[in-house]
Amino acid sequence: MLSFFLRRLATFIPTFLGVTLVAFMFIRIIPGDPILLMAGERGMTDERYAELMARFGYDQPLLTQYFNYLTGIFRGDLGESFVTRKPVWDEFFTLFPATVELSLCAIFLAVIIGVPSGIAAAIHRGKFWDQALMSTALTGYSMPIFWWALLLIIFFSGILGWTPVSGRLSLMFYFENVTGFMLIDSLLSGQKGAFGSAVQHLILPTIVLATIPLAVIARQTRSAMLEVLGEDYIRTARAKGLSVFRVNGLHALRNAMIPVITVIGLSTGTLLGGAILTETIFSWPGIGKWMIESISRRDYTVIQGGLLLIATVVMLVNLVVDLLYGLINPKIRHHG
Amino acid sequence: MALLEVVGLTVEFKTANGQFRAVDAIDLTVDTGDIVAIVGESGSGKSVSMLALMGLLPWTATITAERMVFNGHNLAGLSARERRTIIGRDMAMIFQEPMSSLNPCFTVGFQIRESLKTHLNLSRRERQHRAVELLDQVGLPEPEKRLAAFPHQLSGGMNQRVMIAMAIACQPKLLIADEPTTALDVTIQAQILELLVELQRNSDMALVLITHDMGVVAETAQRVSVQYAGQKVEEQPVLPLFDAPAHPYTSALLAALPERSSGRHLASIAGVVPGQFDRPAGCLFSPRCEHVQPLCHEQVPSQTQRDGASVLCHFPLDRQGRPTHARQDHDSQNQNQNSQTDVNQINGGMQ
Numbered sequence: 001m002l003s004f005f006l007r008r009l010a011t012f013i014p015t016f017l018g019v020t021l022v023a024f025m026f027i028r029i030i031p032g033d034p035i036l037l038m039a040g041e042r043g044m045t046d047e048r049y050a051e052l053m054a055r056f057g058y059d060q061p062l063l064t065q066y067f068n069y070l071t072g073i074f075r076g077d078l079g080e081s082f083v084t085r086k087p088v089w090d091e092f093f094t095l096f097p098a099t100v101e102l103s104l105c106a107i108f109l110a111v112i113i114g115v116p117s118g119i120a121a122a123i124h125r126g127k128f129w130d131q132a133l134m135s136t137a138l139t140g141y142s143m144p145i146f147w148w149a150l151l152l153i154i155f156f157s158g159i160l161g162w163t164p165v166s167g168r169l170s171l172m173f174y175f176e177n178v179t180g181f182m183l184i185d186s187l188l189s190g191q192k193g194a195f196g197s198a199v200q201h202l203i204l205p206t207i208v209l210a211t212i213p214l215a216v217i218a219r220q221t222r223s224a225m226l227e228v229l230g231e232d233y234i235r236t237a238r239a240k241g242l243s244v245f246r247v248n249g250l251h252a253l254r255n256a257m258i259p260v261i262t263v264i265g266l267s268t269g270t271l272l273g274g275a276i277l278t279e280t281i282f283s284w285p286g287i288g289k290w291m292i293e294s295i296s297r298r299d300y301t302v303i304q305g306g307l308l309l310i311a312t313v314v315m316l317v318n319l320v321v322d323l324l325y326g327l328i329n330p331k332i333r334h335h336g
Numbered sequence: 337m338a339l340l341e342v343v344g345l346t347v348e349f350k351t352a353n354g355q356f357r358a359v360d361a362i363d364l365t366v367d368t369g370d371i372v373a374i375v376g377e378s379g380s381g382k383s384v385s386m387l388a389l390m391g392l393l394p395w396t397a398t399i400t401a402e403r404m405v406f407n408g409h410n411l412a413g414l415s416a417r418e419r420r421t422i423i424g425r426d427m428a429m430i431f432q433e434p435m436s437s438l439n440p441c442f443t444v445g446f447q448i449r450e451s452l453k454t455h456l457n458l459s460r461r462e463r464q465h466r467a468v469e470l471l472d473q474v475g476l477p478e479p480e481k482r483l484a485a486f487p488h489q490l491s492g493g494m495n496q497r498v499m500i501a502m503a504i505a506c507q508p509k510l511l512i513a514d515e516p517t518t519a520l521d522v523t524i525q526a527q528i529l530e531l532l533v534e535l536q537r538n539s540d541m542a543l544v545l546i547t548h549d550m551g552v553v554a555e556t557a558q559r560v561s562v563q564y565a566g567q568k569v570e571e572q573p574v575l576p577l578f579d580a581p582a583h584p585y586t587s588a589l590l591a592a593l594p595e596r597s598s599g600r601h602l603a604s605i606a607g608v609v610p611g612q613f614d615r616p617a618g619c620l621f622s623p624r625c626e627h628v629q630p631l632c633h634e635q636v637p638s639q640t641q642r643d644g645a646s647v648l649c650h651f652p653l654d655r656q657g658r659p660t661h662a663r664q665d666h667d668s669q670n671q672n673q674n675s676q677t678d679v680n681q682i683n684g685g686m687q
Binding site for chain 1 (some may be wrong): 392422431439488
């Protein structure tokens with residue numbers, strides 16, 4: 001298992017370097033240079049330009065710049081935002097917990113509904129439940145996310161008034177930001193009703209964000225289960241006189257989960273990379289919203305740094321998925 | 337009373353083009369300690385009939401039988417739950433492909449202990465002990481170490497031994513082996529057969545061996561049932577079957593054995609087993625039979641006896657291997673006699 005881990009880690013390093021290279025080149029290949037862009041239409045004096053070029057290190061040879069950039073990354077220095085003057089690193093870590101909180105809730109919802117639905121559909125193949133579940137999944141998968149979000153807001157927030165429209169917490173509450181996770185911080189604060197408010201704010205964004213992964217997971221689980229249920233070892237399990245629950249829920253599911261884990265992992269990676277639409281619609285202060293705002297403000301260091309951090313998060317999630325894959329599939333663990 | 341008694345077992349599959357009869361009124365009786373071989377080409381319904389007994393067929397299958405009794409239980413009348421207490425315990429089965437018949441995600445130890453846990457009331461420690469004992473019994477070296485292995489870490493022959501260990505874990509009264517050696521190397525085949533026979537001999541377990549290999553039959557079985565296109569065409573003890581087959585199909589199968597070939601060419605049976613759409617009207621073997629008579633194309637044969645052999649043929653072969661065409665007259669006399677008896681009975685009833 002250790003050698004498996006090391007081998008996976010070894011493939012991680014070149015990929016990471018590749019990402020740094022792309023992020024580094026991105027800011028250098030845009031027309032003009034970032035300093036001119038910063039100056040905007042007003043322009044600036046030549047002295048000021050040279051001073052700023054030197055300050056951001058743009059006057060040095062590309063190779064030196066890349067080297068400085070790389071060493072900066074390992075020191076946790078991703079430059080600072082042109083707009084807020086705050087380090088990109090700090091901005092990212094202030095906002096990232098909000099995205100993580102939302103993504104994990106969404107993935108959790110997608111898995112606890114998607115996997116059982118897929119199993120049920122596979123077991124009742126071709127019958128009512130299969131068709132009902134799979135056509136619902138297809139609807140969810142095809143629905144434009146912003147429209148679906150608006151429908152939910154209109155109905156649950158507007159008409160029924162059950163949930164808030166946007167944000168992470170009611171303005172009635174204020175407490176120290178300990179972990180960045182509102183669910184945990186609200187509990188730590190000890191304020192009555194704070195946790196409830198945090199949960200209420202999470203409900204709609206979670207449902208919206210979970211919709212597509214849920215549909216994908218349900219369909220993937222169904223097809224994986226159908227394939228596995230036709231295998232010889234399922235017949236063996238039934239020949240042993242095992243209960244239906246044990247045959248489907250243990251012998252079949254364990255094998256069917258191998259491809260499903262991949263889908264869950266990929267979805268988690270995508271969601272952690274920032275749910276741009278969902279975060280924008282619900283004014284959720286996560287990195288998806290941060291990135292889209294930086295792009296509209298042309299805050300290049302933030303875009304560059306954010307790109308690198310998001311890519312790293314996705315890669316880390318994939319690494320974890322690969323390791324999980326090895327845990328669940330003994331063949332991979334032993335042969336790699 | 338016989339351990340297993342099956343009369344008139346019929347299995348039909350729902351297909352897109354209507355019902356397909358895979359097993360057609362099969363009879364089978366197995367006593368405690370018997371080794372019965374079921375022989376036939378691919379598609380003759382051997383596996384399907386046994387899977388039907390085990391209740392392992394998909395829902396597209398319709399199973400009907402006049403009688404299907406195992407160890408005093410009427411298999412046809414059991415609920416799925418009741419059946420699960422019997423299969424895997426008193427009636428176990430091993431399959432053709434050992435590599436794909438074991439779950440790749442679990443260690444062989446887990447899979448063996450699972451059988452024990454399902455049917456026997458043993459403690460964790462007793463189960464572990466019994467699992468080691470079982471692997472030892474099926475001839476796997478270093479059983480403690482093997483229990484922790486996954487199926488892909490073992491060879492095909494070793495996996496088949498594990499399958500056997502799993503099947504005999506609860507000391508079944510009947511073991512059905514569905515072509516247990518087909519997927520294995522020739523050298524391993526003999527070892528696995530020896531193992532099965534040895535296990536059978538050391539207990540009072542009955543063994544049903546499904547195979548298409550006449551060599552396997554000759555080495556192991558006591559009694560042979562020959563199936564063709566879902567029907568049982570012949571049944572008799574193994575020695576007389578090899579000496580004097582009663583059905584032309586059995587005779588052709590034996591003639592196709594390489595050991596029996598004379599000259600440069602191997603004998604073969606021309607044609608293929610009829611499928612769903614090309615079932616002949618009379619005897620199902622008639623298009624391929626070398627002794628075929630006009631009657632065979634028209635009339636469905638019924639089971640007859642020929643000194644100890646039950647055979648499904650209008651003109652069974654005699655001890656010298658010649659078709660008994662003369663029997664036709666004899667049969668028609670019999671039929672007359674039968675109809676007379678019927679009349680008598682009716683008369684009797686009226687009186």
